Amino acid sequence: MSRVLSSELLKLRTTRTALGFAGVGVLLVLLVVLVGTLAGNPTTAIDKRQVLSIGDPLAAVLLLFGVVGATSEYRHRTVAAGALIVPSRLRLSIGRMVAYGLAGLGVGALMLIVSFAIGIPLLSGASGPSLTASDYAQAAGGSLLACGLGAMLGVGIGVLVANQVAAVIGTLVIVFVVDPVLLGVLPHVGKFLFGNALSAVAGRSTSHELAFGAAVAVILGWTALALALAGWVDSRRDIA
């Protein structure tokens, strides 16, 4: 497994895809933190913490990062090159998932630095209570976890669907249309969808959200389900 992981990490480092997603992440973090502090008027500790919890928007980006990374193996037909060396496609998928999870953590950490570097000085001038070390830890831990889990889940979805366009569009529709609609119409069901659960892991706080631990468990469940389905489908799929 270490060879698969090392190979996937090398592949991640040797294209511009990860850099591109990191660039999108930086822009998104800048937007969220600046708008959150300058226009959002955060006055409570929860509001201030949510400004720094960049995992909520960023997890969706990393979810797409995983989807694009996994489906590009089929798009560029590199999946066959790997399968000719390691015939177990499930092993390859697990290694890819772990590698993207680590990459998600790395990108998340980078974005947290950006978020904290800009957000903390801006928030220090805002009225209301100051954030404690626990608030910072919660914002950082939740964001990192959401980024890592999002990327892993994205790989599972990508391997399952294989077609890049279908996987990306499908994921966007679920995260930005189905999730919020279902959360509004049927909140007891909608909160278990992966987009909403990722937001809950990242620290978004609404009356309908899952608790942090439950949200992590839900995402792990979605990831395990995606991996199991992907493994089953991929083992029966003819590689073109």
Added chain:
Amino acid sequence: MVGEERESAIRVVGLSKRYGATAAVDDLSFEVRAGAVTGFLGPNGAGKTTTLRILLGLARPTAGQAMIFGQPFAAIADPVRTVGAALEISGFHPGRSGRNHLRSLAVLAGLPFSRVEEVLKLVELTDAGDRRAGKYSMGMRQRLALAATLLGDPSLLVLDEPANGLDPQGIRWLRDFLRAMAADGRTVLISSHVLSEVAQTVDDVIVIHHGRLVDEGPVDRLSGPQRVSVRSPRLADLAAEIERAGAEVSHAENDVLVVSGLNAAQVGDLAFAAGLPLHELAPHAASLEEVFLELTTDPPTAHEPQAPA
């Protein structure tokens, strides 16, 4: 039985692959001798690539089995050191350099980066190794694919249409490359729909059409029975003598006979014994191309227009 399996690097038995109502491969059986260079021939759509994908565990057969050194690909303990396969020249990320593409495969296989440099040198891509693979020419992409097959220094190479898109220099390079591989004692299975690319290189040929085996064997045997062209000022007398000897005669040109059923020495002896002068006596075999076309050309259907006589 064990001895037979040792002699066969590849054994395909009753292999079928159906896509709905279409049979891409239909009850196909053949063997590839260990240590031989074998051409896997057939027109486009004959089922060559599908067969190779099944052989390499990338597609599942509807029926039958394909074995490499006596076992299915998935059961091979160390595939990269056993089989090197190039099925897709686009099997790389266009944004990744050729060197990094090979490095990612080397890491996956547990091979050192020094091996990457060795295979880059072997396929003459060392200087272009740091360029993005998407910028490579067709010939460079083919060579990158070949480099990947050689990473584990395998004893069996499976190459699917490696000459596709190559210019004459590239085809000549590929021919030399294959000869070098064969000289190393490797088994090579090379698919092609262009006979001239492989005719000078292969020991054996397997010909398939519509997913079925139409012929297999040494390339010399497939080249067909020998015929003899003979030129004489007394052609009618010579034709009569040859027919009396039981051979077949046809007129190729005005003063040339084409004889089937006798070799050149027998025709020469016959003419000498009859006192008939010969101005030319030339043995020739049907080209592999002619035999291939004969084997893989569908007869015209009743609805198709017939060529004018």
